[in-house]
Amino acid sequence: MTDHRPIGVFDSGVGGLTVLAALREVLPNESLLYLGDTARVPYGNKGADTIQRYARGAVRFLVERDVKAVVVACNTASAYALPGIADEWEIPIIGVIEPVANAAVASSRSGHIGVIGTRATVRSGAYVRAIERAGQTHIVPLQQPCPLFVPLAEEGWTQGPIVEAVASEYLSAFQGSAIDTLILGCTHYPLLKVTITQTLQRLMGRSVEVLDSATATAAYVQEALRRQKALRQTESNASVVYFVTDEPQRFADTGAPYLNEPLEHVEHIDLVT
């Protein structure tokens, strides 16, 4: 059995490329359709209804292109729109919160877990619930919104004094806490991982395990497709096509560092929601 249909991946902007990169690593035979809703990024400071409406339209766009699964590679959309949207389609619709919450609970020795994300993700409480479902029922995770990280990542500002100053301001919320694991609860943040890890180490005076959703989510997708016998077995001609709701060239320029290669086949589309 082989299923040649592509996997759809969706984020508000370039952040979901961190998940796309992990998918390409774990599932090199799979073709991918990526949708970045770049005209409306950021989602993280919008209200629940707006985020749900945007996410619903984005998932529908990908499903209508005959994908065999959709990865909601955006924590904000995963927090507000799942499982609601997943129930509307027959193919697997997989979010990024549960995979990394499970990984964090498995990796934390003390059970003290920190979460950083957009304002909306933190406010939703989705990580608190996911971490509890993963078995960490006694210690409530410590959460900190970091709204300026998304525009910095979208601008390609990932290191240097300004990023360090912003990171210090946000991450000082964890100073003196017992966290041994920090979840990057936004798919844009892995681009700032070096700065985040070093700043946290400086503030805490010890190292903290920093986890992002990309690897854990890719493993989930692999398992979901394996269960459905929907993996593509052919070892050639896997393609990646990108759709964006704003200017393609800007997306290609900003996205290239996420994949360490130029982004080809970027098309502009309009989402009807």
Ligand code: DGL
């Ligand atoms: N990358 C997204 C996330 O994981 C969204 C960032 C945003 O649009 O605010 O939350």
